[in-house]
Amino acid sequence: MSFLRRAPLGGILLLSVMAVLMVGPILTVVVWAFAEKWRYPNLLPTVWGLKYWYVMLGRDTVINPIVTSIALTTVATSLAALICWPAAYAFARLRFPGRQVFLFSFVAAQAVPKFALFVSIAVVFLRLDLIGTFWGVVFVQMLSAMLVMIWIPAAAFRGIPPALEEAGFDLGASRLRVFLLITLPQAMPALAASYVLAYVGILFEVDSALLIGAPQITTMPLVLLSSASQVIVQEAAVLCVMIWVPCFAVLLLTRRFMSSKGIAQGFGA
Amino acid sequence: MTIAKPLASGAKAPGAFLEQAAGLALIAAPMALLITLILLPTVAMIWGTLQVPSDSGAQFGLGRYQAFFADAYSMANLRYTLFQTLASCATALTLSLGIALYLRFSEGRIATMIHALSLFPLFVPSVVISYALVRFLGPNGLLQLLLEQVGFTHYRTPYLTPVGPYIAFVWENLPLPVLVLGAGLSQVSDHAIEAARDLGAKAPRILVEILLPQVRRSLLIAFALIFLGVIGSFTVPYLLGPPAPEMLGVFMQRTLGNLRRPEEAQVQAVMLMLMASVVSGFYIATMLQSERGRR
Numbered sequence: 124m125s126f127l128r129r130a131p132l133g134g135i136l137l138l139s140v141m142a143v144l145m146v147g148p149i150l151t152v153v154v155w156a157f158a159e160k161w162r163y164p165n166l167l168p169t170v171w172g173l174k175y176w177y178v179m180l181g182r183d184t185v186i187n188p189i190v191t192s193i194a195l196t197t198v199a200t201s202l203a204a205l206i207c208w209p210a211a212y213a214f215a216r217l218r219f220p221g222r223q224v225f226l227f228s229f230v231a232a233q234a235v236p237k238f239a240l241f242v243s244i245a246v247v248f249l250r251l252d253l254i255g256t257f258w259g260v261v262f263v264q265m266l267s268a269m270l271v272m273i274w275i276p277a278a279a280f281r282g283i284p285p286a287l288e289e290a291g292f293d294l295g296a297s298r299l300r301v302f303l304l305i306t307l308p309q310a311m312p313a314l315a316a317s318y319v320l321a322y323v324g325i326l327f328e329v330d331s332a333l334l335i336g337a338p339q340i341t342t343m344p345l346v347l348l349s350s351a352s353q354v355i356v357q358e359a360a361v362l363c364v365m366i367w368v369p370c371f372a373v374l375l376l377t378r379r380f381m382s383s384k385g386i387a388q389g390f391g392a
Numbered sequence: 393m394t395i396a397k398p399l400a401s402g403a404k405a406p407g408a409f410l411e412q413a414a415g416l417a418l419i420a421a422p423m424a425l426l427i428t429l430i431l432l433p434t435v436a437m438i439w440g441t442l443q444v445p446s447d448s449g450a451q452f453g454l455g456r457y458q459a460f461f462a463d464a465y466s467m468a469n470l471r472y473t474l475f476q477t478l479a480s481c482a483t484a485l486t487l488s489l490g491i492a493l494y495l496r497f498s499e500g501r502i503a504t505m506i507h508a509l510s511l512f513p514l515f516v517p518s519v520v521i522s523y524a525l526v527r528f529l530g531p532n533g534l535l536q537l538l539l540e541q542v543g544f545t546h547y548r549t550p551y552l553t554p555v556g557p558y559i560a561f562v563w564e565n566l567p568l569p570v571l572v573l574g575a576g577l578s579q580v581s582d583h584a585i586e587a588a589r590d591l592g593a594k595a596p597r598i599l600v601e602i603l604l605p606q607v608r609r610s611l612l613i614a615f616a617l618i619f620l621g622v623i624g625s626f627t628v629p630y631l632l633g634p635p636a637p638e639m640l641g642v643f644m645q646r647t648l649g650n651l652r653r654p655e656e657a658q659v660q661a662v663m664l665m666l667m668a669s670v671v672s673g674f675y676i677a678t679m680l681q682s683e684r685g686r687r
Contacts, residue, residue, distance in 0.1 A: 131498075133494075134494070134498060134502040134503065134506070135502060137491075137494060137506060138502050138505055138506050138509070141506060141509045141510065142509060143538075144563070145509045145510075145512050145513070145563070146509070146512070147528055147534060147535065147538075148521065148524035148525050148527070148528035148529075148534075148563075149516065149520075149521075149524050150534075151524060151527045151528045151533065151534040152520070152523065152524045152527060154534075155527060163532040163537070164532075164537060164540060165537075166537050166538075166541060206421035206422050206425070207422055209418040210418050210419040210421070210422045210423075212418065213414070213415045213418035213419050214419065217411050217412075217414060217415035217418070218408070218411060218412070218415065219411065219412040219413075219414075219415030219416050220412060220416075221416075222415065223683075225419055225423060227679075227680070227683075228423075228426060229422070229426065230676075230679060231672075231676050231679075232426055232430050233620075234616075234620055234668070234671075234672030234675050234676060235430060235434065235665065235668070235672070236620060236623060236624030236664055236665060236668045237624055238624040238625070238626050238640075238641045238644065238645075238661075238664070239624055239640075239644070239660075239661035239662075239664040239665050239668075240430060240433070240434065240661075242437075242644050242648060242657050242658065242660075242661040243433035243434050243436065243437035243658065243661060244429060244433045245648060245654075246433070246436075246437065246440075246654050246657075246658060247432075247433045247436060249654065262425075262429060263429065265425060266425065266429050266430070269422055269425070269426070273422065323517070324517075327517030327518070327519055327520065329518070329519050329626065329627045330626055330627075333626070333645060333649070334645065334648065334649070337649065344517075344519050347519050347520075347523065348519060348627065348630070348631070351519075351522065351523040351526060351631050352526070352631065356527065359523050360523075360527070363520050363523060363524070367516075367517070367520050371515050371516075374515045375515070378511075
């Protein structure tokens, strides 16, 4: 443990406090998910097991919302990608009137408090009979994806050296060919990252599902919300571990795009 | 970094008009979504809250807002929301400034691990951390168990008190300022700090006179982002907060969903937007400034 001896005491102290406070809560949930019996004042469960996984997986009121959530999220994220990625390309590569103003309005849009905004949308949707419908929720969820789906790809398109594309033009390739063979492959990792980030964000979004979807549309985060204060602790714990851990693993792959510089610039710092 | 380099100049590139048309066509769909789902509902909502029913149909007036201000419970919720938000912002910014400063002047494995831990909340959705904190901080939760192991038996849970959401807000909002402040602090050269030290400046003075001015804008933007996120939150105060007073997010949801009073929920939403607009106006101004500075 030579590195410990060299490290300053302050750093080790900060690290230990942070480890307990940052990882502790999540660790509690993971332990609960595999605990069959865990009674106060035992520091760890007395009986471990998968009992509550079978309970949760065998329940329609759990499986149906998960299916609904995946369907909603997939449709909303894909539609958002369909309209946002081309816009990101336009913002990064094309010159057109009002470009700065339009780009800016997307950033400014996130300065509106979302929950208040959803209340206003809910009242409009109430009149249009879109409350409690699949498409009503999809539209609102697309909003949540927009910033991430425009900002990250736009930065990626901008980062591709124009010389690469110009070389293609010089060799006589059409604009479309250059785009498909040079620009798109270069931007692919960033596009994928923006998709994953938006996807997980929407999958766990409570606000829109609650205000626009409920009670007809029940999503996974709503089940989590209502089971979080239940007597049987394991149910929410199992749901958390089952859905969040795979998401976390995939999200880790995107962390390259969440660099300090990228984030700082994305928010205008 | 330069902002967007249009391709247009080459002979093979399409004409300027075509490029302009293509650009506008490509951004049309997301712009339309922005207008129909943000601009129009907000304007309609504000307009609606300014209509007061009377004998001769709806009339323009401030009656609904007067009712809000006259209601003690609504006002208590408003004050609580503002107080909770400011307290969470101040704490999250102070802690993350400390972490960012530590990271600026340290390297090695411990610093890397601290950096990774401070970014961890980026990957954890609100509903997951809220539930996790119920189990961690709640009665007979893991924190209490750990404290009792070392002999501390007077643990009083913050769950269902204003401290519960406060802890969750600070937890959630550490990564962003750490990132933003880290980017700002990395621009301060070691030479400047060494020069100040050679002239006899002590650490606090270096912090106030050299480091903080460099990250002033980053601090303001981080403040705005945390403020806007916390003031309009629902999940965290719903799961961790006291039943009364409520934060406006919870209050609105109950008014709209349970009590079915959309008119009142709209007034609450506009009040929330008004409070946020002070900060968002200033956020947008700061962004415009740095956009101009970069050009």
